[in-house]
Amino acid sequence: MPNHSFPILTVDIVLLTMIDGRLKVALMERDKEPERGCWGLVGGFVHVDEDEDSSAAAMRILREKLRFSPGHLEQVVTEANAHRDPRGWSASIVHLALNEPSVLEVLGQREGLKLFDVHDDGARLPGNLAFDHSILILKAVDRLRAKAAYSTICCHLLPETFLLAEMQEIYEGVLGKKINPANFRRKVLDAHVLDPVGLRSSSGRPAQAYRLARPLDYFERQIA
Amino acid sequence: MPNHSFPILTVDIVLLTMIDGRLKVALMERDKEPERGCWGLVGGFVHVDEDEDSSAAAMRILREKLRFSPGHLEQVVTEANAHRDPRGWSASIVHLALNEPSVLEVLGQREGLKLFDVHDDGARLPGNLAFDHSILILKAVDRLRAKAAYSTICCHLLPETFLLAEMQEIYEGVLGKKINPANFRRKVLDAHVLDPVGLRSSSGRPAQAYRLARPLDYFERQIA
DNA sequence: ACAATAGTGTCTGTTAGACAGTATTCA
DNA sequence: TGAATACTGTCTAACAGACACTATTGT
Numbered sequence: 001m002p003n004h005s006f007p008i009l010t011v012d013i014v015l016l017t018m019i020d021g022r023l024k025v026a027l028m029e030r031d032k033e034p035e036r037g038c039w040g041l042v043g044g045f046v047h048v049d050e051d052e053d054s055s056a057a058a059m060r061i062l063r064e065k066l067r068f069s070p071g072h073l074e075q076v077v078t079e080a081n082a083h084r085d086p087r088g089w090s091a092s093i094v095h096l097a098l099n100e101p102s103v104l105e106v107l108g109q110r111e112g113l114k115l116f117d118v119h120d121d122g123a124r125l126p127g128n129l130a131f132d133h134s135i136l137i138l139k140a141v142d143r144l145r146a147k148a149a150y151s152t153i154c155c156h157l158l159p160e161t162f163l164l165a166e167m168q169e170i171y172e173g174v175l176g177k178k179i180n181p182a183n184f185r186r187k188v189l190d191a192h193v194l195d196p197v198g199l200r201s202s203s204g205r206p207a208q209a210y211r212l213a214r215p216l217d218y219f220e221r222q223i224a
Numbered sequence: 225m226p227n228h229s230f231p232i233l234t235v236d237i238v239l240l241t242m243i244d245g246r247l248k249v250a251l252m253e254r255d256k257e258p259e260r261g262c263w264g265l266v267g268g269f270v271h272v273d274e275d276e277d278s279s280a281a282a283m284r285i286l287r288e289k290l291r292f293s294p295g296h297l298e299q300v301v302t303e304a305n306a307h308r309d310p311r312g313w314s315a316s317i318v319h320l321a322l323n324e325p326s327v328l329e330v331l332g333q334r335e336g337l338k339l340f341d342v343h344d345d346g347a348r349l350p351g352n353l354a355f356d357h358s359i360l361i362l363k364a365v366d367r368l369r370a371k372a373a374y375s376t377i378c379c380h381l382l383p384e385t386f387l388l389a390e391m392q393e394i395y396e397g398v399l400g401k402k403i404n405p406a407n408f409r410r411k412v413l414d415a416h417v418l419d420p421v422g423l424r425s426s427s428g429r430p431a432q433a434y435r436l437a438r439p440l441d442y443f444e445r446q447i448a
Numbered sequence: 449a450c451a452a453t454a455g456t457g458t459c460t461g462t463t464a465g466a467c468a469g470t471a472t473t474c475a
Numbered sequence: 476t477g478a479a480t481a482c483t484g485t486c487t488a489a490c491a492g493a494c495a496c497t498a499t500t501g502t
Binding site: 163164165181182185186202203204205206207208 | 452453454455457
């Protein structure tokens with residue numbers, strides 16, 4: 001394996017979802033060197049002849065490795081240094097991808113993907129994580145948490161339509177604290193970012209279901 | 225000039241300062257192809273044999289081209305696509321560098337650097353800007369503005385010690401709005417991020433001078 | 449009727465923003 | 476003494492957070 005005189009350019013995707021109020025990251029067991037047998041992020045090289053830009057590269061890699069398109073994809077940070085990859089000087093453009101859990105649970109059975117709990121600064125991640133991927137995961141999760149209280153970003157962890165109680169559970173999981181339901185309702189509805197789409201019944205009074213009308217990067221008011 | 229099969233990896237630095245309440249970006253006239261004669265950001269290739277990581281590359285480039293170290297440097301975004309550079313598929317890791325104006329004004333005379341007003345989505349930038357540098361500049365400025373209201377980041381546009389009135393002028397310039405002096409004072413001092421360092425006299429009552437005690441990435445309260 | 453969940457009204461303490469007023473220097 | 480700038484106190488409206496209350500379903 002030669003030491004490149006060009007830096008390596010890769011894209012890594014931190015695939016997150018939430019199950020039972022806990023954030024989960026989807027990792028693949030690496031079947032090639034380096035770090036064969038370790039758990040790692042879904043990622044790959046940029047292909048200069050195929051990829052229009054870095055997010056297109058991320059989409060292609062997800063399509064090729066998982067046959068799947070994420071609900072939400074955004075660039076988080078670029079981790080670039082001499083020592084993170086034994087093959088040479090390496091830059092990874094790290095992306096955050098958010099999805100409702102059902103999609104990833106299905107993929108887990110078909111594609112050798114596994115979901116790991118992301119909590120307490122990665123304490124529950126597997127011990128044999130490839131490269132600096134534990135750092136990349138934490139940076140992506142930090143970004144999600146930072147945006148949560150002031151944006152609708154967490155709605156991408158929900159299905160197309162959802163109840164306020166479900167949305168609240170997601171925000172509680174991401175922010176790591178309980179939220180008062182009455183206040184949460186008031187703030188979210190006052191922001192006019194949700195469209196009502198009919199009722200849904202369960203084990204009590206039926207609840208209004210909503211759809212995200214317009215994704216909002218920055219609320220005026222803090223949502224939680 | 226061959227079309228590389230590896231992507232190009234560069235670092236570009238958006239050098240900002242504030243003069244008379246207006247944000248300025250420092251640009252160099254390019255003396256090499258491509259885009260020779262255009263104005264461009266200070267930037268260059270990552271050198272895999274010299275640079276430990278991307279911010280070290282940024283520091284080296286500033287040292288080599290301007291013989292200068294910035295007061296504050298942070299990564300903003302990575303702009304990576306097939307068309308931004310005629311030489312081939314190119315990724316630029318964009319950094320934001322903040323400095324007090326005196327340093328850049330001196331450099332402007334010595335090193336062929338020039339300061340341009342950054343306002344109204346870049347309306348006053350020179351017409352012949354290299355590559356996609358106008359986009360990179362706007363993204364860096366957006367980042368600065370987004371962090372301003374909740375952090376001490378703007379203090380890096382000030383000298384080591386400064387008055388509250390000077391600090392307020394900086395925040396007003398970055399945020400683009402007037403701030404009530406009494407409220408600004410109260411919020412900043414309540415945050416306990418400044419250390420007093422003696423008085424300074426000018427044309428009225430002498431004012432308390434301060435030094436930034438601890439840079440704060442996120443205030444609890446909004447500063448302005 | 450009761451359990452369960454959805455949704456409303458209201459109170460309290462805190463904060464942002466506005467503004468009047470006092471303090472200390474120089475000319 | 477007056478201009479200029481620094482600093483303080485206080486009022487109001489908006490907001491976050493807490494909590495009691497009503498509403499609507501299934502069993």
